Amino acid sequence: MALKSGIHYGRVKIMLSSNDKEIIDELRKIQKSRDCWKNNIDFVADKLNEIYSVEVKAKALWVIGEIGLIYPEKVKEYIDVIVGYIEDEHPKLRERSVNALGRIGRADKNLIIPYMDKLMKTREDDMEKVRLAFVWACENIATNAPELFCEKLELFKDMFSDPGEKVRIEAPEMFRVVGKRKPECVRPYLEKLEYIAKNDKHPIVRIHSRGAVRITKDALKKDNA
Incomplete structure (x- = not known):
């Protein structure tokens, strides 16, 4: 055996x-x-x-x-x-x-x-x-390859309300990654991310959302400089 x-x-x-x-x-x-x-x-x-x-x-x-x-x-x-x-x-x-x-x-x-x-x-x-x-x-x-997801970000926004806590924690990170290289793709989601950054009940979700907003806005400034 x-x-x-x-x-x-x-x-x-x-x-x-x-x-x-x-x-x-x-x-x-x-x-x-x-x-x-x-x-x-x-x-x-x-x-x-x-x-x-x-x-x-x-x-x-x-x-x-x-x-x-x-x-x-x-x-x-x-x-x-x-x-x-x-x-x-x-x-x-x-x-x-x-x-x-x-x-x-x-x-x-x-x-x-x-x-x-x-x-x-x-x-x-x-x-x-x-x-x-x-x-x-x-x-x-x-x-x-952020360009592969520019037209798919709505799917990740939907995951902000995923029943899984770990998924909700990670979902804003997708916007940070894309926002760094393709900030215009994330621009339409900034208002939602800012709201989550202030109001979500989970502190890490708030932190990740703030990070996505900051990285995207910094990238937008560089593109417009």
Whole structure:
């Protein structure tokens, strides 16, 4: 009988087989050693195969996303596999798939553009962690490609009233990221952001909203100087 070890996802402790633990330990070692990333992409991608456990696939999705941030072209052939987990029944895999796309898209928007519609639909996921991953991933992509979101900001405004506290905390950050590079896109939302900055019940939401307003106004001043 295989020995079991535990890994924590939030407050839930998942029991791993000894084989799972060995694979996850190996993936962690790879994650910590950037010098070996190029030579281990195939090893990591192989762990996205259906034969592996949810825990192994979740870790592999995280690692391949981090590799993709540095070597986007090297993970290009595996993007279809990553995208496939966006609709997986297990929320951890949906979350990690979205995270990975965000990191890869930050490095090379062209690798992600064909999948933008699928990515945008994850904002409607039933699980807060997946919706949070959606905002985080879009922030990553918008860091270098804010133009992809100029016509989508209304969707992020709607997330100001998301039932998930962490999502509401993160949503204003999208306006900060876009506002820094494309302030005219955020200008129509400044009044709403200013209102939230003064009136939202959560202090971090207020702080993030103030930051979005400040960054956008500073960028507008520079554009008009």
